[in-house]
Every structure is written in C-alpha cells, then in structure tokens.
Amino acid sequence: MNHPNSSYLNKRLLRLQVGFLLSAGPGACRSFPLNIPQRLQVYEDLFVESLAGDLALTRAKDGILLQGKLEVRHLRECDRCLEPFEHRFVLDIAELFALPSLADKSVFCVDGNSEIDLAPLLREEVLIEASYRAVCRADCRGLSAETGDKLSAESDRAAARRAKAEADAIDPRMAVLKQLLV
Numbered sequence: 001m002n003h004p005n006s007s008y009l010n011k012r013l014l015r016l017q018v019g020f021l022l023s024a025g026p027g028a029c030r031s032f033p034l035n036i037p038q039r040l041q042v043y044e045d046l047f048v049e050s051l052a053g054d055l056a057l058t059r060a061k062d063g064i065l066l067q068g069k070l071e072v073r074h075l076r077e078c079d080r081c082l083e084p085f086e087h088r089f090v091l092d093i094a095e096l097f098a099l100p101s102l103a104d105k106s107v108f109c110v111d112g113n114s115e116i117d118l119a120p121l122l123r124e125e126v127l128i129e130a131s132y133r134a135v136c137r138a139d140c141r142g143l144s145a146e147t148g149d150k151l152s153a154e155s156d157r158a159a160a161r162r163a164k165a166e167a168d169a170i171d172p173r174m175a176v177l178k179q180l181l182v
Contacts, residue, residue: 002010003119005074005084011124012041013035013036013040014040014117014119014122015055015115015116015117015118015119016032016115016116016118017113017114017115018064018097018110018114018115018116018182021057021058021059021064022059022064022099022110022114024059025038025059026060026102027065028056028058028059029056029057029058029059030056031054031055031056031057031103032054032055032056032068033053033054033055033059033136034051034052034053034054034055034068034070034170035051035052036050036051036052037050037052038050041125042119042126043119043120043151046087046111046123046126046127047074047075048073048074048122048126048131049073049074049075049086050071050072050073051071051072051073051122052070052071053068053069053071053090053091053131054068054069055067055070055093055145056068062096062098062099062102063096063097063098063099063102063106063110064096064107064110064116065095065096065097066091066093066094066095066096066097066116066118066121067094068093069091069092069093070090070091070093070122070130071088071089071092072089072090072126073086073087073088074086074087074088074089074126074130074133075087076128076130078134078135078136078137078140079133079134079137079145080140080141080142080143081135081136081140081141081142081150081151082134082143083136083150084145086135087129087130089129091125091126091129093125095108095121096108097109097110097116097149098110100112100161103135107120108120108121144162146162146166148171
C-alpha cells in the first residue's frame with residue numbers, strides 16, 4: 001500500500017518547540033496552524049497523504065495541553081473491494097504532554113529540548129481510525145464470492161443473471177433429490 005519510491009516528508013515536521021509556553025507559566029495559550037499538503041512519513045509503518053488543521057497549545061500545571069482538529073488523508077484498502085483509495089477523516093485531538101519532570105507518569109511528554117513529538121499521538125489516532133470499516137464509495141458492492149471480480153464493474157443485468165444462476169445452482173450431492181421432485 002505504501003509507495004516506497006515516492007517522495008515524502010520526514011516526521012521531523014511533527015516536532016513542536018514549546019519552550020516559550022513552559023517559561024510563560026500556566027494559562028499561556030498559543031494557536032498553531034498545521035498544513036502539510038504532501039505525503040508525510042508519520043512513523044516507520046505509517047504514511048499520510050496530507051495533514052491540515054489548527055492546534056491550540058495551552059500551558060497547564062502539569063504540562064502542555066494540545067487540542068484541535070486535524071483533517072487527514074490516508075491511503076488504505078476498501079473493506080469491500082480491496083482497491084486502494086484515499087480515506088479522508090477528521091481527528092479530534094486532546095492530549096496532555098507532561099513536563100519532563102513528570103515524564104514517568106505519562107505516555108506523552110515534553111522532551112528535554114522543550115519539544116513535543118506529535119508522531120506517536122498521530123500514529124495512535126490514525127490507526128484507531130483505520131480500524132473502522134471504510135469503503136471507497138458508498139455504492140461499492142465489493143467482490144463476487146464466486147469469481148473474486150469486482151461487483152461494482154458489472155452491469156445491473158449481469159448482476160441479475162449472476163444472482164439467478166446462483167439461485168438456480170444446486171449442490172451436485174443434492175441433484176438426485178431434485179430428480180425425485182420432477
């Protein structure tokens with residue numbers, strides 16, 4: 001699914017410097033627009049096609065509170081026809097990044113360079129979203145159980161003929177019983 005030969009941006013773009021908020025004290029706030037319009041490697045096993053949204057960073061007593069909505073485009077396979085498609089969704093993010101002194105009490109924390117890394121949080125959120133069922137189109141009919149062909153490519157008449165043939169088909173082991181009914 002991932003295209004290793006295509007160019008992509010490195011996840012370093014997902015590191016935010018928050019030292020100014022740490023020194024400002026609790027209650028300080030800063031809005032941070034995020035717009036990455038091209039393919040980005042979030043983690044070794046995860047790429048997103050684009051990422052956009054607004055984040056609000058607020059200095060709290062125990063760390064930096066990150067809140068916002070991110071629009072994500074992610075390549076995945078359709079759950080019905082198995083064709084690759086671009087899944088678009090919005091992530092609502094709200095996470096507290098603990099101060100370095102409280103790092104052992106939190107999964108996400110501000111590192112020693114006063115930076116927060118969005119990559120692990122984004123990876124978790126995208127993988128949770130990817131675990132939900134998604135289809136390439138609302139009218140995607142999936143694959144034929146008999147042939148494995150894409151049903152969306154068939155005409156309605158061909159689908160009706162196939163359905164009638166499936167209904168008329170009889171298990172060869174039961175053919176003898178059908179002859180008794182004649």
